[in-house]
Amino acid sequence: MRKLWIPGAVVALIVLIAIAAPVLPLMDPIRQDVANRLAAYVPGSPMGRDEFGRDVFSRLIWGARSSLAVAFASATIAAVIGTALGLLGGWFRGVVEFLAIRGADVVLCFPPVLLALLVVTLLGPGTATLILVLSVLYLPGFIRVSFAEVLSARSQDYVEAVRALGARTPRILLRTVLPNIAGPVLVQLSLAVASAVVLESGLSFLGLGVVPPTPSWGLMIRGARATMEQAPMLLLWPCLALTVTILAMNLLCDAVRDVADKRGGGGAKKLRLVDRLLPGLFPAPAAPQPLLDVQGLTVEIATPGGIIRPVEDMAFRLDAGRTLAIVGESGSGKSMAATAIMGLLPPAARVADGVARFEGDDLLRMPEPARRKLRGGAMAMVFQDPMSSLNPVHRIGDQVAEAIRAHRDVPAGKAAAEAVELLKRVGIADPERRARAYPHELSGGMRQRVMIAMAIANRPRLLIADEPTTALDVTVQAAILELLAELRRAEGMGVVLITHSLGVVAEVAEDVVVMYAAQVVESGPVAEVFARPLHPYTRALLAAVPDGDIEPEGIPGVVPRPDAWPPGCRFAPRCGFATEACATPPPLEEFENHAVRCIRWRELSA
Amino acid sequence: MWWLARRIGISLLLMWVVATIVFLALHMVPGDPAEMLLSTGGAMPDAYAIAELRERLGLNRPILEQYGAFLIGLSQGDLGTSLVDDYPVAEEIALRLPRTLELIVAGTLLAVAIALPAGTFAAVRQGGAFDRVSSALAAVLQAVPVFVLGTLLILVLAQWLRWMPAGGYTPFAEDPVRHLVLLSLPAVAVAKGLAATIFRMTRASVLDALSRDHVRTARAKGLTPQRVLRRHVVRNALIPVTTVLGLQMGTLLGGTVLVEYVFNWPGLSTPLLRAVEARDYPMVVGIVITVSGLFLLINLAMDLIYAALDPRITRS
């Protein structure tokens, strides 16, 4: 907010002074006094006199008045007409759209100063001409912004909802659409005002804007140029006034834009390519070596409201050739845990505690270059959204080949041939031709096959698949799960499958970890956990799945937010079996190959 | 190919629209255009002068005939003659245009060469010292109007320090060194606004690209940070920068008029400003059409670069 207040206050001050100019105790800005030509100081004239002996201070303030009057008048005219045109064009389409948008395109064909000069030639210089020209110049900006916003608002469900309720068009436009496009229009308005100040001063500087003797910053600079050697201050004052005004306006524009864009959520994130080293010491390694052994993994994110922990004390073991599913609802921390293990956490998040041993080496404390050699090599990852996870500007064959060459020193031609083989391997028909395609030319299922081809390019021993089928249709999902299972069998990979679907878990996994609110609540072999769930949450989750003849049963309440985990057992507020004892955090009880985090599990399963 | 043909067709169509608007502008002014052009400071021009000007501009002929003659002349490169000295407008432009182009090309290259790497670097090291200093500098540069910067450069470098000449022009063939020295200050002034905009845009779009899913994929492949940056961040980030660059060229062309005036660079702006003041309509029209055509051409080129960068444009 500070970003908004400081430039806002400066702009407000300038505007206020400009408005108050007639009532301020100033000298007459146009009264000439040849005797005091270029005087550096005259009583009552703190900034001296100009080449005609006029008071510089008074001319500066009156200059602000004429600049801002022109700028605000033209920007407002453009805003009102442009927004109306854009609104109507975007809503009714057809002829109105054609006239508004093509009209805007035509204006945009002219470089702004040139169009202004053309009009000045015809109409002669003057304030009225300036306002006319500037309004026309800024019209397209408003038309385009409001048009684009209306189009996007039109396709929003909340607008369709109001339409489906039978609201009349004016009601929809004024009550629903206009408030939602007001932000971008306001941003455009502030941009137009700032830009109009620049153009007005430029034209006045050329002697083609405001007509002398009316004071204007552009004219003052023009006049002072001739005498810049004798009286440089005469030049510097208006330059300074102009620059400060525009700077404050620009900063205000940026701040207004940030505030108006708040809808998109999230402020500027800190991003760094190089991962930071992690704190902590090496705990002693365990004796028998599973493929992946995660213990006490905790991830922290620093937010403006304090530190939140989306993953807390997470633990699981995966042996080679097996599939382990991590299942949980949104916000349970399952994806965050996987990205932490891969070393791909977003920059705001960091691993606070825990170990993740991959074939005995702790991934969390490994130097980044060493971990990079493992990533895409011995361990690979497949992501949820195959569209955004592929780079839209590179051919898919090149993207697969890139994965090969990141880890093996093979010539480009051989890597390309291998990429085609891989595409064939993941079931892409006509792989030679498809290798030359761009991601947008493929269907969702095919894109996910490409992602898998990339992941298996270097025969990884561990594959982490983060909701690999969530974005896909159910028949496509079946095909992708089949492919993953087949690859696991053939390559002997260990697979960590992250999913929210218990059905998918039952279909493909041998072991399951159930997460709720950042914690593991239960883990064990799928057959055992699904047949005899020990934790009330696992039980409720299984009962909520529509499956078979029994009507699904919802879980009351909502999943808690990560900044407000309940104290004690995190499921207690939604649990039908909660007692007072659940107010203290329950430990994760481990026995044989099963683990559960509930103090009442023994009596409940009896 | 269809895409390219379509895009060129649109450019030609827009060129025709520009010419038509410029032609119609004279007829859209309220009252008699000739009287309008001759009136200065409220004084009524005499009837004889008005009649003569109407004859000169061909205003007495039917409007369609005027329009036809205008378009035919335009297609043959005939832009009429100056009202002031009867000199052919096309010849004046042919003499001046190369100098303006030189300034534009020099300014654009300078801006791109500085701002693209600087913007990328600032984004990669977001929040670092370089980022903060260069972002602040870009904000200030964006706020200084181009003629203010030009005037201040002259005041400081030419008047006070006497390192540089205050302006002027020497043909390259005559004295290459002096030519380049004289070019340097105007080129810096022309580059200023563009550099500030490209810097900010590059920084923002690199930051955006860095947070994309496909960058995470690239990292998951085990690519080195340099390679991730080069292949998966910068290439993608250039796409929005190109769009802005195209739009920004209009501002640059306008700024060039001011810069040439400030530095006495004898490009198109000299005859243009003289003509605007003298209400020499054919000369103004000729130059406006030429520069607008140039602008359309630049935007066409930008679209081609854009299409080369983003396969989704031409292949869907």
Next chain:
Amino acid sequence: MTEPLVVAEAVEMSFAPRGILARGRPVRAVAGVDATVARGEALGVVGESGSGKSTLGRVLLGLLAATGGAVRFDGQPLPKPGSNAWRALRARMGIVFQDPFGSLDARRTIGAQVEDGLAIHTDLSAAERRAKLTEMFVRVGLDPQRLGAYPHEFSGGQRQRLGIARALATNPDFLVADEPVSALDVSIQAQVVRLLADLRRDLGLAMLFISHDLPVVRHLCDRVIVMYLGRVMEEGPVAEVFARPSHPYTRALLSATPRLDPAKRLSRVILPGEPPSPTNPPSGCVFRTRCALALPACAEAVPPLREIGGAAHRVACIRADEIN
């Protein structure tokens, strides 16, 4: 016998490419679909992306004007979108959207949004509207104290409840629910499905429930339509279609749906290839390019829906008899 509340006959919906220089063929999103929804009945529409199920829902609501065929509501043809009669009819129909975030206006209070329908269609005073609003909130399980709150203060499940309250404020006879639970977590899905089932029973609503997920439809709907590429593949009572799926596509869909006990589902059928483009659908049966049972005859004519085994179970497949 009186006509069902909503009757669609041979409904077509094609979208032509926009713009002067636009090229390409129109997209036929819905191709000759017959459907009826009786008063108080819940009809499920199931299909994957590109099946035309959402378009069908909007056509039945009259939000889109069908490009072919006819839709009748309560015995009357649907009026032209935007006309006064059309606008008046809005009070009798409601829609619930899939996206709990995009379907509410972030800049207006939830009370004002749920109240819209009342403000548009009734002459109730502000106090009466407020009373009705409170009743609606209680009905969908929300706290009426929070009428003045904004949508961002609510979770996904609560927003879907708001969407339902908005759609039902004017006491409509017909509700289209377009994937209302697809974006929700499993534990919340069942809550919202239960709410819809209760409301339907209490208010006697006719409902069209659109879903890509067969199991969700099973407990909520009386009948189900299975769509593929704009056409109906199979339709019938829910229990019947689940017990005896008779179209190869329905079988593929059911076999692909993961079950908690995989032994209980049909043996898996993996569909080969890619779904065809809706701009250029295959001749004859649109499913034949991916069907393991396809014969040359399947390419010749669009197979009509025909009764199989009685009880209004109909299938558009020439080999349906061999399947079960």
